Amino acid sequence: MxxxxxxxxxxxxxxxxxxxxxxxxxxxxxxxxxxxxxxxxxxxxxxxxxxxxxxxxxxxxxxxxxxxxxxxxxxxxxxxxxxxxxxxGPYVERELALVKVAGKGEHRVEALRLADVFRARPVDTTTGSFIFELTGTPDKIDSFVALMSELGLVETARTGVVGMTRGAKGV
Missing domain, CATH: 3.30.70.260 (ACT domain)
Incomplete structure (x- = not known):
């Protein structure tokens, strides 16, 4: 780095x-x-x-x-x-991530609990894995990925940042 x-x-x-x-x-x-x-x-x-x-x-x-x-x-x-x-001036920025987590038992339950806290939505579910969709700031996504790495993180895909100024003014 x-x-x-x-x-x-x-x-x-x-x-x-x-x-x-x-x-x-x-x-x-x-x-x-x-x-x-x-x-x-x-x-x-x-x-x-x-x-x-x-x-x-x-x-x-x-x-x-x-x-x-x-x-x-x-x-x-x-x-x-x-x-x-x-x-x-003030602006809003967001990024979208897909996060795949594999696990069984308690790891699976904990992954779902943390996803709920982060407002990540399961978009694919199997008996052994989840793919979560998460939108937020890059820091929020980094935090979610770090927590999922302890629970069976398989892979992530991120869109990159989009942003726009706050208020009525456009580009």
Whole structure:
């Protein structure tokens, strides 16, 4: 695991882009060419006519690097808007996870009890395993996964962070 310098901060960036072939490669290439890391990346169409997408990127770095990332993303032609949710003000962020846990007896009962506490919903059940669906902050999901690792965690799949500013204002 890379140790982050004290001045590095986590930032959630939202981009509104044209939904065209190669845009994700351009953005990933920008990060790669400059040695920046992407901690989380999600993409989805946001218009009915499928012409516009929203990309959410979680990255980290000192303020000067974050400013440089923002400026370079803003210069890409198919990018309409770049918003740093971390700087914009109050925002909501969520991530979806599927967590598979195998176990019998008390481990099975405890997994169900903890899932209830975390509001994780069983979406698949067999006599020897569960797949739980959990939505929340990355910290909440990390905590749930850590607890399930003691009860028979088999695997996890996570979507990555999505976020938006609070209030009536949109992108």
């Amino acid at each position: 890379k140790i982050k310098h004290k001045a590095e901060q986590r930032h959630v960036l939202t981009l509104v882009v044209d939904n065209e072939a190669g845009i994700l490669a351009k953005i990933a290439g920008l990060f790669t060419a400059r040695g920046y890391n992407i901690d989380s990346l999600t993409v989805s169409e946001i218009t009915e006519d499928h012409t516009t997408s929203r990309i959410t990127i979680v990255t980290h770095g000192p303020p000067a690097v974050i400013d440089q990332i923002h400026a370079q993303l803003d210069r890409l032609v198919p990018v309409h808007k770049v918003i740093d949710l971390t700087e914009e």
